[in-house]
Each structure stands twice: as structure tokens, then as C-alpha cells.
Amino acid sequence: MSLEAQTIHRETFVINLGPQHPATHGVLRIKLTMDGEYIYDAEPVIGYGHRMHEKMGENRTYAKYLPNTARMDYVAAMFNTHGYVCAVERLAGITVPERAEYIRVITAELNRLASHLLWAGAFLIDLGGFTPLLYTFDDREQILDLLESVTGARLTFCYYRFGGVCNDVDDEFVAGTRQFISRLRSRMPMYHALVTKNIIFRKRCEGIGPITAADCRRYGATGPVLRGAGVAYDVRKAEPYSIYPKLDFNVPVYPESDCMARYLVRMDEIVESMRIIEQALDQMPAGPVMAEKVPKFLKPPKGECYFNVESARGSFGVRAISDGTDKAYRLKLRSPCFSNLSLFQECSRGMLLADALALLGSLDLVIPDIDR
Amino acid sequence: MTILDIQTRFQAIHGAAVTETAHSKHGVHLDVTVTPDRIPDSARLMEEAQYTLEAITGVDWLTEKQIEILYDYTSYASGTRIAVRTRVPRDNPEVATICTLHPGANWHERETHDFFGVKFAGHPELTPLLLPEDADFHPLRKDYGT
Amino acid sequence: MTINNEFILEIVRLVLYAVGLIAFAAFNAAYLSLLERKIPSWFQLRYGPKEVGWWGLLQPVADGLKLLTKQLLVQRGADVVLFKLAPVMVVIPAIMCLATIPFSETIVARNLNLGLLVIFSFSAIHVIGTMLGGWASYNKYASIAAARVVAQNIAYEIPLLLVMVALVMVTHSFNLHTIVDQQAGGFWHWNVLRLSASPLMPVAFIIYFICMLAESNRAPFDMVEAESELIAGAFTEYSGMGFGLFFIAEYANIVVGCALGTILFLGGWHCPFNLLPGLHWFLIKMYFLCFTVIWVRWSFPRTQFYGLLNLSWKVLIPVALAHLMITAIMLKLV
Numbered sequence: 001m002s003l004e005a006q007t008i009h010r011e012t013f014v015i016n017l018g019p020q021h022p023a024t025h026g027v028l029r030i031k032l033t034m035d036g037e038y039i040y041d042a043e044p045v046i047g048y049g050h051r052m053h054e055k056m057g058e059n060r061t062y063a064k065y066l067p068n069t070a071r072m073d074y075v076a077a078m079f080n081t082h083g084y085v086c087a088v089e090r091l092a093g094i095t096v097p098e099r100a101e102y103i104r105v106i107t108a109e110l111n112r113l114a115s116h117l118l119w120a121g122a123f124l125i126d127l128g129g130f131t132p133l134l135y136t137f138d139d140r141e142q143i144l145d146l147l148e149s150v151t152g153a154r155l156t157f158c159y160y161r162f163g164g165v166c167n168d169v170d171d172e173f174v175a176g177t178r179q180f181i182s183r184l185r186s187r188m189p190m191y192h193a194l195v196t197k198n199i200i201f202r203k204r205c206e207g208i209g210p211i212t213a214a215d216c217r218r219y220g221a222t223g224p225v226l227r228g229a230g231v232a233y234d235v236r237k238a239e240p241y242s243i244y245p246k247l248d249f250n251v252p253v254y255p256e257s258d259c260m261a262r263y264l265v266r267m268d269e270i271v272e273s274m275r276i277i278e279q280a281l282d283q284m285p286a287g288p289v290m291a292e293k294v295p296k297f298l299k300p301p302k303g304e305c306y307f308n309v310e311s312a313r314g315s316f317g318v319r320a321i322s323d324g325t326d327k328a329y330r331l332k333l334r335s336p337c338f339s340n341l342s343l344f345q346e347c348s349r350g351m352l353l354a355d356a357l358a359l360l361g362s363l364d365l366v367i368p369d370i371d372r
Numbered sequence: 373m374t375i376l377d378i379q380t381r382f383q384a385i386h387g388a389a390v391t392e393t394a395h396s397k398h399g400v401h402l403d404v405t406v407t408p409d410r411i412p413d414s415a416r417l418m419e420e421a422q423y424t425l426e427a428i429t430g431v432d433w434l435t436e437k438q439i440e441i442l443y444d445y446t447s448y449a450s451g452t453r454i455a456v457r458t459r460v461p462r463d464n465p466e467v468a469t470i471c472t473l474h475p476g477a478n479w480h481e482r483e484t485h486d487f488f489g490v491k492f493a494g495h496p497e498l499t500p501l502l503l504p505e506d507a508d509f510h511p512l513r514k515d516y517g518t
Numbered sequence: 519m520t521i522n523n524e525f526i527l528e529i530v531r532l533v534l535y536a537v538g539l540i541a542f543a544a545f546n547a548a549y550l551s552l553l554e555r556k557i558p559s560w561f562q563l564r565y566g567p568k569e570v571g572w573w574g575l576l577q578p579v580a581d582g583l584k585l586l587t588k589q590l591l592v593q594r595g596a597d598v599v600l601f602k603l604a605p606v607m608v609v610i611p612a613i614m615c616l617a618t619i620p621f622s623e624t625i626v627a628r629n630l631n632l633g634l635l636v637i638f639s640f641s642a643i644h645v646i647g648t649m650l651g652g653w654a655s656y657n658k659y660a661s662i663a664a665a666r667v668v669a670q671n672i673a674y675e676i677p678l679l680l681v682m683v684a685l686v687m688v689t690h691s692f693n694l695h696t697i698v699d700q701q702a703g704g705f706w707h708w709n710v711l712r713l714s715a716s717p718l719m720p721v722a723f724i725i726y727f728i729c730m731l732a733e734s735n736r737a738p739f740d741m742v743e744a745e746s747e748l749i750a751g752a753f754t755e756y757s758g759m760g761f762g763l764f765f766i767a768e769y770a771n772i773v774v775g776c777a778l779g780t781i782l783f784l785g786g787w788h789c790p791f792n793l794l795p796g797l798h799w800f801l802i803k804m805y806f807l808c809f810t811v812i813w814v815r816w817s818f819p820r821t822q823f824y825g826l827l828n829l830s831w832k833v834l835i836p837v838a839l840a841h842l843m844i845t846a847i848m849l850k851l852v
Contacts, residue, residue, distance in 0.1 A: 013658060015658045015659070015662075037662070037823065124819060127819040127820060128738065128740070128818075128819045128820025129817070129818060129819035129820070130558070130562075130816055131558065131561055131562055131816050131817060134561075134562035134563055134564060135562075135563070138563060198818065198819065200738055200818050200819050200820070200821050200825075201819050203821065203822065203825050204819060204820075204821070204822060204825075352822070352823070352824070353662075354822050354823060355822065
């Protein structure tokens with residue numbers, strides 16, 4: 001049904017989705033102008049969780065800002081810290097020892113696994129299937145236990161420091177990670193049989209919520225949203241950082257541009273992350289985990305730089321401008337979910353409400369990342 | 373369009389200063405400074421070259437009494453990153469909008485307006501995005517709160 | 519009409535049955551709601567409610583007490599009469615249907631010759647109740663849900679009736695007691711395997727089951743109260759016992775649907791191996807069907823609304839019509 005083709009006067013009504021709503025994954029408000037069950041216009045209203053992280057970046061020393069970075073996208077917090085730490089290291093010209101780079105990649109990819117597992121469960125709940133959430137959370141618990149043994153936190157990690165990481169990993173962590181990966185690998189067929197091949201799930205996702213590559217390019221969407229539209233852009237391959245050039249992994253791309261494509265991209269990314277972790281564990285050398293002679297109160301020289309990492313949700317970028325003091329002059333955080341949500345208004349026009357919610361779920365939004 | 377073509381096209385814009393930068397040091401491949409009236413031209417060039425607008429950053433240079441607006445573009449095809457920057461006077465910061473060419477700029481410009489008070493001429497709806505609807509203050513300015 | 523012992527006995531019998539049915543419905547609603555939380559806990563690797571009473575057996579009591587103590591709010595602008603009438607309109611038909619269902623050879627409240635027809639008539643009323651509840655709430659989410667419930671229930675009444683008509687053609691009776699008596703013997707006499715009447719009988723049972731799920735608005739057909747979209751759908755504005763009545767109605771509908779399925783297709787109170795017929799077999803079969811209903815709810819995601827309607831109009835109705843034709847043909851030939 002094309003709304004443009006209608007010439008009959010239709011009565012539309014405005015309904016609010018949120019800010020308290022089970023399907024919006026945080027405090028997001030969407031002002032829907034509905035024509036019956038069809039969406040005439042969907043305007044996202046954000047800012048309910050705005051805490052002014054960028055101003056806090058200017059008021060705190062570089063090291064004191066590290067816990068802040070984990071509070072933005074708290075589901076995949078390692079990536080935010082990674083982006084910030086690498087941006088400042090780039091400014092200050094600090095080189096990180098190899099063992100620390102490997103540990104960073106292992107913990108970041110474990111966090112990507114946890115984030116995608118949480119998303120898979122939450123996406124299914126949006127569609128009405130409650131049980132897979134408990135299974136993905138079971139796997140995610142094991143990841144959180146592993147990360148807790150190393151970093152001390154389960155959700156908001158503050159593990160990376162300028163010049164490396166703060167603790168070394170022990171053999172127990174390495175053995176536990178290998179065991180977990182073999183367990184998760186054996187569970188992937190179960191997820192595919194339970195969820196991916198379920199006819200109701202397929203009907204809810206195939207052909208629903210098309211986001212084309214042109215839409216992504218116009219709005220700056222990155223991550224699985226972009227790769228589910230057929231564009232093979234991954235920051236780890238396009239602007240390689242850390243030790244990703246040494247690792248052999250694929251970037252899953254699906255050209256169908258529907259919710260199913262985005263779901264499959266994330267499921268394949270789980271498999272690829274497991275490969276990355278195994279290779280990193282094999283290749284990890286012995287050595288120090290912290291660079292030497294990193295001053296306690298870091299005062300990078302005047303200048304500016306940009307650093308972006310491939311977060312679980314897309315390209316997370318940090319632009320740090322330093323004026324030579326121990327506090328940043330300007331810290332800009334480029335959040336992936338912000339750009340991913342900005343295309344919702346245009347892409348959800350004329351859709352049924354249930355389909356628009358499936359689209360919203362497949363964008364994998366964490367609202368505090370948008371609001372910062 | 374190769375990066376060399378883009379560089380030449382940028383240099384052809386009146387009043388532009390183009391520098392090639394080392395990606396490993398600055399994170400961008402090309403750094404372009406233009407005058408504020410040439411921002412739509414640069415946006416048009418980036419749109420033709422199939423670049424995506426990733427972020428709009430505002431920087432408040434209090435001592436120089438200028439606000440710098442930085443546009444970060446990236447190419448999904450080649451992974452090249454270009455930063456286009458311009459400076460506007462702090463007392464009356466105004467620059468033309470690019471959201472007709474890059475729809476993603478709609479929200480980024482609203483956010484920059486929230487934080488710095490920069491007016492984007494021609495923007496369809498420059499209302500607060502992250503701040504409350506009735507906010508009339510601009511928190512990221514360096515003299516905010518004093 | 520002379521007032522003598524028989525008359526008084528009849529009155530006493532009626533009162534006992536009325537109270538018994540309401541108690542049965544309420545007790546089932548309470549403990550099915552506990553099972554609804556315990557059974558998924560087995561699938562989902564967790565405990566269900568276990569704190570209140572041993573194995574959580576006092577949980578429904580706690581839930582009921584909680585609902586009774588809540589203030590009954592009526593939104594300003596809501597149609598008060600319809601708002602308060604809606605839960606009643608949804609609960610009473612479910613209990614009325616139980617009046618004609620025979621639980622065993624001797625236990626039946628009213629053995630009506632048109633028992634099946636009575637059940638159909640009453641089970642169609644709850645749609646109006648839900649719709650009124652949604653509309654009278656003066657809430658946009660509830661209005662959307664009210665519109666959905668009408669479309670869904672109308673669509674799924676039709677295959678249900680077609681399957682029932684085919685069955686009545688075979689059993690030559692609307693009397694539920696007679697229908698069960700025809701299924702005496704082993705499980706090969708059950709209507710679900712009565713291939714001499716129509717080779718599509720098992721399919722008819724599946725159609726009946728799906729329609730029963732859709733009529734009681736259970737997942738995967740719970741568009742009406744799609745939690746992640748419409749919060750609680752038509753019941754969003756109800757608090758306290760108003761919501762409790764809808765809750766009881768939902769489980770009473772499930773019990774009626776499962777009981778009817780047992781009677782019509784699975785042999786009622788007869789043992790599968792012709793040993794000890796009785797009430798216990800009826801209850802075992804009925805609760806097995808209830809378990810399947812709960813099992814299906816927690817296993818599948820929700821369909822889209824047009825998928826739901828397409829299933830009914832484009833799949834179930836043609837198959838039910840085919841079943842009806844085949845039954846008629848075989849009735850004439852055999």
C-alpha cells in the first residue's frame with residue numbers, strides 16, 4: 001500500500017512509543033503518526049539520557065576520563081575505551097607493547113561476542129520469542145565471568161590504560177577462553193536450528209525493514225547495518241589498527257538489506273570473532289603489558305587526531321584535540337548508533353508498526369551511546 | 373574518483389588550503405580548510421565522490437574568538453578519510469547547511485547547534501536534539517557557566 | 519410445578535454445579551498461571567517461582583491477593599459502564615461453556631442435546647468483551663489492540679466452525695456425551711484417528727488446535743497483547759481485579775478449548791488402552807493439551823498481523839473446506 005498513491009483523506013493519529021517501552025532498548029521516544037496500522041511518519045526524539053560526556057572530557061584529565069568511556073555504549077564498552085585510548089596514544093606518540101595489543105584484541109572481541117549474544121536475545125524478545133534470550137545470556141554469563149577475572153568488571157570495563165592494559169592475563173584466562181570458544185562453537189548449530197530456521201522468525205525478518213546501501217551512505221550508518229546492505233566496509237580492514245593486520249578473518253556481507261541480512265551478519269560475526277580470539281591466543285607473545293615511561297599525568301603535545309575502531313554497532317570514532325595541558329581541549333565522540341538511528345525516520349515510512357519495530361530492533365541501538 | 377582527483381578538485385575551490393596528512397599520525401588522509409561560504413561546494417564534491425559524512429565537530433577557540441566546524445568524511449569503497457574544516461566568528465557563528473546533500477547531517481548539525489550555538493542556514497528544523505526542548509544555552513562553549 | 523424433594527434436590531444440584539464450575543475455572547486459572555511460569559523455567563534453564571510456598575504453590579494466592587488489593591482506576595474520558603462491563607463479558611462465557619462439558623460418564627453440569635452449539639455461541643462473546651475493553655479504555659494502544667482482536671477472532675472462528683461441522687456430520691449428534699461414547703474402546707476409535715470418516719481427520723485436529731490458540735489469543739497469535747509492541751494491548755488501562763478477570767478469562771478459555779479438544783478428538787474420559795475409563799483420563803488428556811499450549815507459547819516468536827490473517831484465510835479455511843468435502847463424500851460412499 002503506497003501512501004503517496006492515496007488521494008482519499010485519511011485520519012491519522014499520533015501515538016508515542018516510549019520513552020518507557022519494552023521495545024526501544026533504553027529511553028528512546030518515537031513520535032509515530034499512524035494511519036491505522038501503517039506508519040505515516042516516525043520521528044525519534046532523543047536526549048533523555050544525555051549526560052554531556054564531551055564536556056566531561058574537557059573537565060577531566062585524560063586518565064580520569066577512562067571510566068566515562070565505558071558508560072556510553074555499556075554493552076560493548078571495551079570498544080569505546082579502545083577508541084579513546086588509541087586516540088590519546090596517537091596524540092602523545094605512545095607505542096603499545098605487542099602482548100598488550102593482543103590482550104586488547106582478545107578482550108575486545110570477547111566483548112563483541114557478548115554484545116552480539118545480548119542483541120540476538122533482545123531482538124527475539126522484540127519479536128515475541130522469549131526463550132532464546134535465556135540461552136544467549138547463558139553463554140554471555142561465561143564471557144562476563146572470564147572478563148571479570150581479568151578486568152574486575154562485568155559490564156563497564158576500565159581495563160585499557162595509555163600504553164597498554166592494567167593487568168596481565170593468566171593461564172587460567174587463556175584456558176577458560178579456549179574452553180568457552182569450543183563450547184560456543186558447538187552451540188551455534190542449536191541457535192541456527194532454533195531461531196534462524198524457524199518459519200515464523202523468517203517471515204518476520206525476510207524482506208522486512210529494507211535499508212539500502214544508498215540509505216546507509218547518505219546517513220553515515222556503519223557496522224552490521226551497512227554490511228547487511230551489501231557494502232563490505234569494516235574499519236578493521238579499511239583502516240587497520242592494533243594487530244588486526246596479522247589476523248586472518250573474513251568480514252561477513254549480505255546483500256539483501258533486510259532484517260534477516262543484518263541478523264545473519266551478526267551471527268557470522270560471532271563465528272569470525274571466535275576465530276580471531278583463537279588466532280590471537282595462539283600468536284600472543286610473552287612480554288610486558290604496559291609501555292615504559294608513560295607519565296602519570298599525560299600531557300600530549302598540541303595537535304589533534306582522529307581514531308576510529310570497529311565497535312559491535314559500527315564505526316566508533318574519537319577526535320581528540322590537545323592544547324598541551326593535562327586535560328583535552330575538545331573530545332568529540334562519534335557514536336555509531338547516532339548515525340544508525342538517524343535513518344529510521346526515512347526508512348520506516350509506510351511500514352506496519354510491527355515491521356518498524358523489527359527494523360528498530362535490527363539496528364542494534366543502545367540509547368546511552370546515542371545520547372552520550 | 374581517486375584521492376588525487378579529489379585533491380585537485382578541492383584545490384580548485386576558491387580559498388581552500390589542502391594538506392596531505394599521515395593517517396598514522398592524524399587519522400585522516402586529507403585535511404582541507406575552506407572559508408565558510410564554500411562549505412556547500414565541498415559537500416557537493418564529497419557527495420559526487422561518494423563519500424559519507426561521519427561526524428560534524430565543533431571546537432570553540434576562545435582566545436581566537438572563532439568557532440571551528442569540522443566535517444569528517446569517509447569513503448566506504450576505499451577507506452579514505454577526509455576532514456574539511458572552516459572557522460566562523462564566535463559572536464555570530466553561521467554556516468550554510470549541507471543536509472540536502474547529506475541527510476545524515478541533519479542530526480549532526482542539530483547537535484552542533486545545541487552545543488555551540490552555530491546556526492546552520494537553511495536547516496529545516498534546528499530545534500534542540502540532545503538538550504531539553506526549551507534549552508537556550510550552549511554548554512560546550514568555553515565560557516559557559518562563568 | 520410442585521415443590522417437592524426432587525425439585526429441592528435439583529436446585530441444590532444446580533447450585534453445587536454453579537459453584538463448582540466457577541471454582542474449577544478460578545482454580546485452573548490460578549494454577550495454570552503458576553504452570554505458565556514453571557514450564558518455561560524448565561526450557562530456559564532457570565527456576566520458576568519457588569519462594570512463595572513449596573515449589574511456588576502459593577504463588578497464585580499471592581498474585582490474587584496482590585490484584586485484589588490494588589485500586590481500580592478508571593481513566594478520565596473512558597466510558598465507565600463499558601469499561602467495567604468488559605471483563606465481566608469476557609469471563610462469564612468461558613464459565614458458561616464449562617457447564618455443558620462432560621468430565622466423565624456421570625459428571626456433567628447440564629447434558630444438553632445441543633451442547634456443542636451452546637459452546638460455540640458462548641465462546642464467540644468474549645471477542646466483544648475484549649473489543650469493548652480496548653475501546654472503552656480511551657487509550658490509543660488499547661484501541662489498536664481492540665481492532666486487532668476483532669479481525670483475528672473473526673478470521674479464526676471460520677475454520678473452527680468448518681471443522682466442527684465436518685465432525686458433527688460424522689457423529690450425527692451435537693450432544694457431547696454421545697460424541698465421547700462413540701470413541702469408546704482403544705485409541706484407534708478416537709476421532710483424531712477416525713480415518714474411515716475422512717483421511718484428513720488428524721489435520722482437522724491440528725486445525726482445531728491452531729484455531730483454539732488463536733481464539734484464546736495465545737502466542738504465537740497474541741497480537742492483541744503483543745507485549746513488546748502494545749504493552750498489554752486491550753488490557754493496558756485495567757488495574758487490580760479488572761486485569762485479574764481478563765487473566766482468569768484467558769486461562770478459562772484455554773481450559774475450555776483443551777477440554778473440548780479432548781472430548782471431540784481425543785476420546786474424552788476413555789482410556790487409550792480400554793482399561794479404566796474415568797475422570798482421571800479426561801484430566802490427563804486435557805492437561806496434556808494445556809501443557810502443549812504453554813509449550814508452544816514459549817517456543818515461537820510472534821507472527822505478524824497479516825501473517826496471522828493470511829494463515830487463516832489462505833491456508834486453514836481451504837484445508838477445512840477440503841476436509842468438509844471429503845467427509846461429505848465419504849459419508850455418502852461408505
